[in-house]
Amino acid sequence: MRNGRTQTLPTLLDGLDPRCATCWEAVDHAEALVSFGDLLFHFGCAPGCRSCGRVLGPGEAGWRFVGEVVSEPWGWSLRPTKFWCRQCLEGAPRDRPSGGE
Ligand SMILES: [Zn+2]
Ligand SMILES: [Zn+2]
Numbered sequence: 001m002r003n004g005r006t007q008t009l010p011t012l013l014d015g016l017d018p019r020c021a022t023c024w025e026a027v028d029h030a031e032a033l034v035s036f037g038d039l040l041f042h043f044g045c046a047p048g049c050r051s052c053g054r055v056l057g058p059g060e061a062g063w064r065f066v067g068e069v070v071s072e073p074w075g076w077s078l079r080p081t082k083f084w085c086r087q088c089l090e091g092a093p094r095d096r097p098s099g100g101e
Contacts, residue, residue: 020045021080034058036065039080049085062086 018027022045027033032043034056041047046056047065056063067080 022047024079034060036060036063047080047083049088050082051084051088054085054087056083056085060085062089064089 018029018040019025020027020042021036021039022041025042027040027042034041034043034046035058036056041056048055049063063083063085065080065083067078067082069076070079
């Protein structure tokens with residue numbers, strides 16, 4: 001272990017960097033992005049509907065997800081794991097997330 005060097009430690013600002021919710025890499029706003037609430041995805045990382053497979057696109061509304069809480073150097077964040085599109089939420093109750101609100 002070497003002393004005397006400035007280590008790059010995670011800071012709160014790092015934690016606030018936008019990150020792709022699928023691959024967890026930082027995203028650049030110059031890239032094509034799909035945003036979903038507070039979540040951002042690379043264009044190629046956009047999640048698909050758990051039920052019908054339709055891929056979340058820019059501006060899609062009404063999608064719902066469930067996620068798991070993961071710990072991060074700066075605290076914790078919610079990492080989505082399953083998505084459902086609006087159509088399936090409205091039309092296919094068998095695939096609704098269970099145990100949610
Ligand atoms: Zn990504
Ligand atoms: Zn669907």
